[in-house]
Amino acid sequence: MSWPRSILSIADFSPADVTHLLDLARTVKASPGAYQQHMRNRYLALLFFEPSTRTYTSFRNAMTRLGGGVSMEFREPKGTSLEKRESVASTLAMAKEYGSDGIVIRHPRDGAAAYAAEVTDLPVINGGDGYNEHPTQNLLDLFTIHERFGRLDHLIFLFFNDLKFGRATRILAHLSLYPGNRFFFLSHPAVGLPEQFKSLLDARSCTWEESFDPADFPRFLAASHVAYGSRTQEERFPQTAEGRETLKHVRGSVVLRASLLPAKKDLVVMHPLPMDKDFPCIARDVDSLPVAYWNHQAGNGIPVRQAMLLLTLGGAHGQ
Amino acid sequence: MDNRKIELIEHGMVFDHLTFATGGRVFDVLSKYAWIDGFYPIMVGSFPSKSKGRKDVAKLDGLHLAEGTGAMNEIALLSPEATVSWIDHGQVLRKKKAWECLAPLVTSRLIECPNANCITHEEAPPTFRVQQRQPLSLECVYCKRSFMR
Ligand SMILES: [Zn+2]
Numbered sequence: 269m270s271w272p273r274s275i276l277s278i279a280d281f282s283p284a285d286v287t288h289l290l291d292l293a294r295t296v297k298a299s300p301g302a303y304q305q306h307m308r309n310r311y312l313a314l315l316f317f318e319p320s321t322r323t324y325t326s327f328r329n330a331m332t333r334l335g336g337g338v339s340m341e342f343r344e345p346k347g348t349s350l351e352k353r354e355s356v357a358s359t360l361a362m363a364k365e366y367g368s369d370g371i372v373i374r375h376p377r378d379g380a381a382a383y384a385a386e387v388t389d390l391p392v393i394n395g396g397d398g399y400n401e402h403p404t405q406n407l408l409d410l411f412t413i414h415e416r417f418g419r420l421d422h423l424i425f426l427f428f429n430d431l432k433f434g435r436a437t438r439i440l441a442h443l444s445l446y447p448g449n450r451f452f453f454l455s456h457p458a459v460g461l462p463e464q465f466k467s468l469l470d471a472r473s474c475t476w477e478e479s480f481d482p483a484d485f486p487r488f489l490a491a492s493h494v495a496y497g498s499r500t501q502e503e504r505f506p507q508t509a510e511g512r513e514t515l516k517h518v519r520g521s522v523v524l525r526a527s528l529l530p531a532k533k534d535l536v537v538m539h540p541l542p543m544d545k546d547f548p549c550i551a552r553d554v555d556s557l558p559v560a561y562w563n564h565q566a567g568n569g570i571p572v573r574q575a576m577l578l579l580t581l582g583g584a585h586g587q
Numbered sequence: 588m589d590n591r592k593i594e595l596i597e598h599g600m601v602f603d604h605l606t607f608a609t610g611g612r613v614f615d616v617l618s619k620y621a622w623i624d625g626f627y628p629i630m631v632g633s634f635p636s637k638s639k640g641r642k643d644v645a646k647l648d649g650l651h652l653a654e655g656t657g658a659m660n661e662i663a664l665l666s667p668e669a670t671v672s673w674i675d676h677g678q679v680l681r682k683k684k685a686w687e688c689l690a691p692l693v694t695s696r697l698i699e700c701p702n703a704n705c706i707t708h709e710e711a712p713p714t715f716r717v718q719q720r721q722p723l724s725l726e727c728v729y730c731k732r733s734f735m736r
Contacts, residue, residue: 277731355710378704379729383711398704400730 271579274385274392278406279441283420286442289575290411296578297571300333303578307336310370310581313363314341316395317353317375322541322566323395323404327372330573336581339368356380360388370581373397391580399504402435405540408572409439412565413494416536422448426492428485429522429549432459434498436540440465444472451476452488456521458514459500482522490530495559497524497539497549519547526553536561596674600647602685604636606666610643612697613662617647620658651675654683655690661697663689667723667736686720692728693717700727701734 271288296303312331316324324343331338340363344353356375363371373384374395381394381401396402414420420443431437431453443449451469453461457480469476479488489495500519505511524537539550539562554560605613614631636642643666651673652659662669663685671688673680694714700707706729707713715725723736 353709356706357710375706376704377706377709378702379706379711379727379731382729383706386711397706398730 271582273580274394275403275407275576275580276381276385276392276394277401278403278438281403281407281442283442283445286407286410286420289407289572289579290414292578293411293568293572293575294415296574297568300571300574303334303574305335306578307331307334307581310336311339311366311368312336312577312581313339313366313368313371314343315359315363315371315373316341316343317356317373317380318396319343319345320374320396322569323372323374326566326569326573327393327395327404327577329570330577333570334574334577336577339363339366356384357387360384360390364388364390370577391582393576393580396435399433399435399501401438402540403438404569404573404576405436406439406442407576408569409436409496409538409540409565410442411572412536412538412561412568415568416561417493417534420449421446423493424450424452424491426452426454426488426495427461428454428488428495428497428524430459430498430500430518431455431461433501433504434540436496436498437461437465439496441468444469444474449474452484452492453478454480454482454484454488454522456480456518458518485522485524485528486530489524489528489535490533493534493536495524495535495537497537499539499542499544499549500547502544519544523549523551524554525551526557529554529557529559535559538562538565541566596646596648597677598651599649599674600652601670601672601674602645602647602662602666603642603670603672604639604666605643605645605669607633607636607639607641607643609665610645612665613643613645616658616661616665616697617645620652654688659685659688660690660693661695663723664693664695664698664736667721684721686723689717689720689723691717693725698725698736700730700732702727702730702732705730705732 314327370391372393372395373381375397378398378400381392381397385392394401394403427437502515505515537559541562602613610631631645633641633643667686669685671685672682694712696713700713711729714728716728718724718726718733726733
């Protein structure tokens with residue numbers, strides 16, 4: 269596949285695609301001034317059928333910093349009923365009429381972005397579809413890892429807390445393509461890594477180890493380059509007495525604390541944000557340590573999304 | 588007993604070994620397409636089966652459906668293990684399993700994506716890629732959920 273094209277799933281990306289994107293993101297980040305006019309007279313539609321402050325803000329920033337405009341935008345408040353929601357197809361038709369050159373869509377339904385790409389001829393960027401995919405998060409995570417270690421191969425990763433419902437673990441579909449990567453998984457058994465990922469890792473002959481015992485934290489951390497935490501997706505638990513009971517056990521069961529960190533080690537702690545205010549999977553005492561990488565990670569969202577827009581909307585660097 | 592019924596058709600199709608209790612839905616599918624294409628009649632019945640207890644049988648008089656087309660796809664989704672026969676001059680021209688007659692990509696509201704949060708439950712037309720034919724396994728093209736029929 270070549271650029272420009274829609275960005276729907278991290279699974280569609282080859283290592284060469286990612287290298288191309290990350291190279292451009294690095295150049296943009298190093299000299300943002302050089303790209304101030306690249307999107308002049310180009311317009312992006314930001315269609316947020318569910319709210320996501322971080323994704324919305326970073327795409328809006330990315331487009332305006334490239335000199336581009338926004339043709340159409342909305343952010344639906346939480347709890348908007350399904351009945352009232354405008355259809356994806358009619359919204360896309362309107363975005364086209366408004367002169368959009370590309371679409372960013374965020375939608376609470378799984379598969380909504382793939383559907384959007386089918387009903388419009390404009391390039392579509394998936395800003396998160398339900399519990400399915402969040403490729404722009406995965407790509408900025410890959411950028412952050414590459415920025416820190418200079419490579420995406422021969423690294424050791426620890427994914428912890430909610431591995432069942434968190435979309436950040438989709439990055440495994442890509443990290444498993446590189447030689448020498450190894451994976452640790454630490455979670456409550458109710459939110460362990462889904463079978464589909466385990467079969468994928470096995471199919472690609474990756475080494476991995478799963479644990480439901482927080483006592484394994486120090487051992488995993490001592491071996492890892494990247495410790496990646498995901499918020500417990502409480503909204504995914506069934507609204508039954510049993511579901512609430514399980515959630516009570518899951519929340520706060522896996523917490524990375526400063527005392528668990530190895531003394532001296534090349535390690536970064538990442539998290540897609542937002543953190544769970546009441547039950548963070550990374551304790552506050554890690555915040556001020558040099559390993560705390562999540563704010564830097566979020567900041568990378570802008571240059572990486574600038575690179576996505578340049579490539580997807582067919583700017584100067586599209587091929 | 589079934590053989591005798593097949594012989595009653597001069598030119599048409601027989602859908603034998605339909606999963607018990609899907610005959611009515613197969614009849615609906617045939618009626619829908621029959622109405623569009625203007626052919627009929629359609630007969631349907633339920634019979635004892637040696638292997639499965641009971642089975643349904645449906646027939647289509649006067650017309651041959653092609654593999655991978657609308658009605659064939661929907662019948663294959665409803666009852667993938669059914670036997671489909673094309674009859675001409677009272678003779679069986681050819682025989683296939685329904686799952687052999689399914690297009691690689693099918694759009695049909697007869698089956699639902701098992702993912703309750705899928706966009707097909709709100710807006711997109713349910714569309715599935717055939718991952719494996721026997722036993723029939725489908726993948727939703729939107730949310731990528733795989734499931735067995
Ligand atoms: Zn689906």
